[in-house]
Amino acid sequence: MPLDYRRFNGPEDSVSYRRFTEDYTKDYKQFLDELIDENGRRKGGREMDEARTLCMFFARTGMISQAKGSSYIELKRTKVACSVFDPREIVHQNEYSTLGQLYCEVKFAPFSCRGERKALVPDSDERALSVALKKALEPAVCRHLFPNYQIDIFIYILENDGACLPAAINAAGLALSDAAVPMYDIITASSVAISGDKIFVDPTDDEEQLAIRNHDGVNHGVITMSMLPELQQVSDYRQIGSMDADCVLNALSILEKECKKIVPYVQRVLVQNAINSFEQQKKLEEEAKEREEALNAKMEVWKSILNVG
Amino acid sequence: MTSNTHTGTTVTIFFEDGRKFNDQRDIKLNVNAIKTADASAVVKCGNTTVVCGIKLELAKPKAEEPDVGFLVTNVELLPLCSSKFRPGPPSDHAQVISNIVSDIVTNSKCINLKDLCIVPDKLSWVLYCDMVCMDYDGSVVDACLITLMSSLKTLLLPSVSFDVETEEIKVDTTIKTPLPVNGLPIATSFAVYQQLSRSVILTDPTAYEEEMCGGLGANLIACWNKGQLCGVFKFGGSNLSTENEKETLALAKQKSKLVEKVINICIENKS
Amino acid sequence: METETIKEVGKICIPGMRLSSSDKGHLSGPGTYELKGYIYSMLTGVLKTEEDEERKATKICVVSPRTPSVLPVTGDIVTAKVTVVNSRQVNCIILCVGPSPLVRPYRGILKKEDIKFTDKDRIDPYKCFRPGDIILARVLPMTEIHWYHLSTAENELGVVIATAEGSPQGISMVPISWSEMQCPKTLAKEPRKVARVIPENINQALFPVDSKEPQKQNGVGNK
Numbered sequence: 160m161p162l163d164y165r166r167f168n169g170p171e172d173s174v175s176y177r178r179f180t181e182d183y184t185k186d187y188k189q190f191l192d193e194l195i196d197e198n199g200r201r202k203g204g205r206e207m208d209e210a211r212t213l214c215m216f217f218a219r220t221g222m223i224s225q226a227k228g229s230s231y232i233e234l235k236r237t238k239v240a241c242s243v244f245d246p247r248e249i250v251h252q253n254e255y256s257t258l259g260q261l262y263c264e265v266k267f268a269p270f271s272c273r274g275e276r277k278a279l280v281p282d283s284d285e286r287a288l289s290v291a292l293k294k295a296l297e298p299a300v301c302r303h304l305f306p307n308y309q310i311d312i313f314i315y316i317l318e319n320d321g322a323c324l325p326a327a328i329n330a331a332g333l334a335l336s337d338a339a340v341p342m343y344d345i346i347t348a349s350s351v352a353i354s355g356d357k358i359f360v361d362p363t364d365d366e367e368q369l370a371i372r373n374h375d376g377v378n379h380g381v382i383t384m385s386m387l388p389e390l391q392q393v394s395d396y397r398q399i400g401s402m403d404a405d406c407v408l409n410a411l412s413i414l415e416k417e418c419k420k421i422v423p424y425v426q427r428v429l430v431q432n433a434i435n436s437f438e439q440q441k442k443l444e445e446e447a448k449e450r451e452e453a454l455n456a457k458m459e460v461w462k463s464i465l466n467v468g
Numbered sequence: 469m470t471s472n473t474h475t476g477t478t479v480t481i482f483f484e485d486g487r488k489f490n491d492q493r494d495i496k497l498n499v500n501a502i503k504t505a506d507a508s509a510v511v512k513c514g515n516t517t518v519v520c521g522i523k524l525e526l527a528k529p530k531a532e533e534p535d536v537g538f539l540v541t542n543v544e545l546l547p548l549c550s551s552k553f554r555p556g557p558p559s560d561h562a563q564v565i566s567n568i569v570s571d572i573v574t575n576s577k578c579i580n581l582k583d584l585c586i587v588p589d590k591l592s593w594v595l596y597c598d599m600v601c602m603d604y605d606g607s608v609v610d611a612c613l614i615t616l617m618s619s620l621k622t623l624l625l626p627s628v629s630f631d632v633e634t635e636e637i638k639v640d641t642t643i644k645t646p647l648p649v650n651g652l653p654i655a656t657s658f659a660v661y662q663q664l665s666r667s668v669i670l671t672d673p674t675a676y677e678e679e680m681c682g683g684l685g686a687n688l689i690a691c692w693n694k695g696q697l698c699g700v701f702k703f704g705g706s707n708l709s710t711e712n713e714k715e716t717l718a719l720a721k722q723k724s725k726l727v728e729k730v731i732n733i734c735i736e737n738k739s
Numbered sequence: 740m741e742t743e744t745i746k747e748v749g750k751i752c753i754p755g756m757r758l759s760s761s762d763k764g765h766l767s768g769p770g771t772y773e774l775k776g777y778i779y780s781m782l783t784g785v786l787k788t789e790e791d792e793e794r795k796a797t798k799i800c801v802v803s804p805r806t807p808s809v810l811p812v813t814g815d816i817v818t819a820k821v822t823v824v825n826s827r828q829v830n831c832i833i834l835c836v837g838p839s840p841l842v843r844p845y846r847g848i849l850k851k852e853d854i855k856f857t858d859k860d861r862i863d864p865y866k867c868f869r870p871g872d873i874i875l876a877r878v879l880p881m882t883e884i885h886w887y888h889l890s891t892a893e894n895e896l897g898v899v900i901a902t903a904e905g906s907p908q909g910i911s912m913v914p915i916s917w918s919e920m921q922c923p924k925t926l927a928k929e930p931r932k933v934a935r936v937i938p939e940n941i942n943q944a945l946f947p948v949d950s951k952e953p954q955k956q957n958g959v960g961n962k
Contacts, residue, residue, distance in 0.1 A: 338805070
């Protein structure tokens with residue numbers, strides 16, 4: 160890899176210390192045993208089909224004051240921040256297009272993954288997630304309202320504990336709505352990890368790794384789906400790994416249910432956000448009025464002084 | 469929100485968020501929120517938010533300095549944190565900030581790099597400290613240093629055994645020792661605004677205030693460490709009288725003491 | 740407590756919320772869209788209904804607390820600042836669309852023949868605009884990327900705020916005729932394409948809220 164001259168670099172041959180710990184050499188069986196206890200529950204006490212409750216901390220622009228709209232989502236340990244900016248010119252474009260474009264960028268923090276430190280230059284993983292996010296969001300945004308312009312959507316993953324694409328899509332949907340970008344519908348997303356006969360809903364990083372590492376020739380993989388709930392549309396579907404048709408259909412119905420479960424959470428956040436914004440607006444207006452009154456009073460004083468003089 | 473009240477006149481900026489010229493914004497600090505990092509801290513100074521995460525790695529020390537480890541600090545100004553930054557390689561401004569932070573940390577000698585060496589000429593720790601700005605609202609250097617120092621103070625190094633003959637490395641994560649940190653460099657940013665003949669000095673400026681005082685970033689950054697000055701940077705802007713300079717340095721010293729207290733209390737409460 | 744504040748603010752809508760059926764009695768206004776016979780919200784905001792006198796229908800609108808990320812649309816009245824004037828066209832940057840300011844400035848072009856609707860061949864852009872003038876203009880259909888074509892070929896459109904050459908900053912000229920303005924301080928007269936601003940009905944005349952109406956007016960402007 161070429162050296163990055165714009166940043167400080169460490170020694171080239173450095174490796175994470177985790178490579179020398181005992182955890183690193185575990186095989187598939189040990190991995191599985193650790194994730195599921197004897198009662199069939201997952202590590203952390205969740206049922207197989209139980210999603211991490213969305214404990215969203217959705218701060219309007221309080222999260223990112225410089226952005227038009229922003230959001231922050233936490234799924235237990237997966238932490239994602241998103242900001243959306245106003246439409247801007249597309250720099251290298253020579254053709255007229257009737258639809259506006261979305262520019263999505265997903266970035267992992269260097270310290271977001273458990274294993275190796277992520278490089279600061281964008282890698283293929285991030286690019287793939289960016290494209291997936293863009294494709295998932297495009298059907299939800301009224302793109303005909305800003306022809307020849309693009310809206311920037313930036314996602315930053317502070318900590319990755321699985322299901323980061325669905326978290327990114329959910330965050331982006333909230334941020335877009337917060338930025339008052341016209342949208343056809345709210346967007347929700349969810350994912351499942353499949354390993355053999357086990358289906359993990361809303362998987363953690365370990366469970367995702369397990370599903371991808373399973374090479375026994377049986378069903379394995381990760382499926383992510385995003386939906387526009389009111390319009391009953393699937394905006395994006397993404398499957399990694401191989402599985403038979405029955406398994407896919409089963410997973411689809413689970414995902415659909417999961418996407419619908421998230422809707423009330425998203426609605427609540429949006430309504431709360433709207434109330435807060437209106438309250439803030441009212442306060443600002445009051446302040447402006449006060450300031451104007453003060454200025455007018457001062458004007459009067461000056462006027463009287465001038466008249467006397 | 470402050471950004472909604474901009475009227476474009478120079479008078480309002482001083483009272484933009486109701487602060488006096490030398491008031492600083494509230495600081496909120498949280499340590500070890502990110503479990504995937506070996507140590508981490510999040511700081512919020514007003515709206516400015518910086519997250520620092522430390523990743524530990526092992527490497528062979530440099531041949532010319534066999535008993536010295538590595539401390540790599542980088543500051544990332546994400547396109548997410550302000551519309552001023554575009555995606556792609558770091559801008560000049562980001563590199564300047566990165567450089568200032570790295571300069572302050574290395575020159576303040578708060579981390580003895582010899583402590584990072586495990587076996588001379590064979591094995592040493594590499595501390596990758598990445599500071600990412602999540603919300604750019606001025607005085608980033610101050611926030612970066614606060615997160616960096618809080619993360620370093622909470623960092624625990626796992627014990628490593630190194631077999632000199634077989635060169636086998638074993639890491640035991642159950643036994644951990646804290647990294648010795650001596651000193652606590654704290655920076656304070658100022659913006660100098662030339663108003664007719666005298667200049668007005670704003671402590672802990674917001675992004676808008678920085679912009680009004682000429683260009684990206686603060687005009688003046690002063691850094692104190694253990695009652696000693698360990699770096700003063702002045703970038704363009706208007707000239708500064710001797711009294712003003714004295715005043716700013718005193719303010720910076722006062723602030724450094726306060727922030728030190730904040731960091732210590734926060735770490736104590738966590739552990 | 741929460742329900743009280745909701746009552747105070749009004750009916751809150753979120754994107755994708757079905758607001759009403761789309762029929763003769765209900766029209767889709769700003770912040771909403773029509774699909775398969777229904778009107779849906781496309782913003783997070785508060786529901787507002789307006790009575791459309793002409794069509795005898797209720798217009799359904801959603802008003803966002805934030806300035807919506809909407810760009811100038813054909814037929815909109817925009818406020819722009821003149822940057823460059825040459826013999827063929829006037830370049831400007833668009834600052835506001837209707838009553839709402841834009842966060843990013845967008846570029847606009849005012850071609851020579853779109854300045855007035857009489858004497859088209861004898862128009863001299865230098866005698867109509869100067870750099871720094873604040874003008875009102877209407878957006879023409881978009882044909883080029885990155886440039887909005889504008890027109891001031893209406894009595895109500897043209898220069899609103901201008902400072903005479905050599906006058907101190909902040910002193911704007913007063914219109915004395917449809918083609919001349921005068922500085923109140925230096926009494927210098929300068930030629931401009933003056934907009935006839937009527938403060939009372941400016942909102943009704945220039946900022947039609949219906950999205951379909953402006954195109955009709957735009958046709959008038961092009962004559």
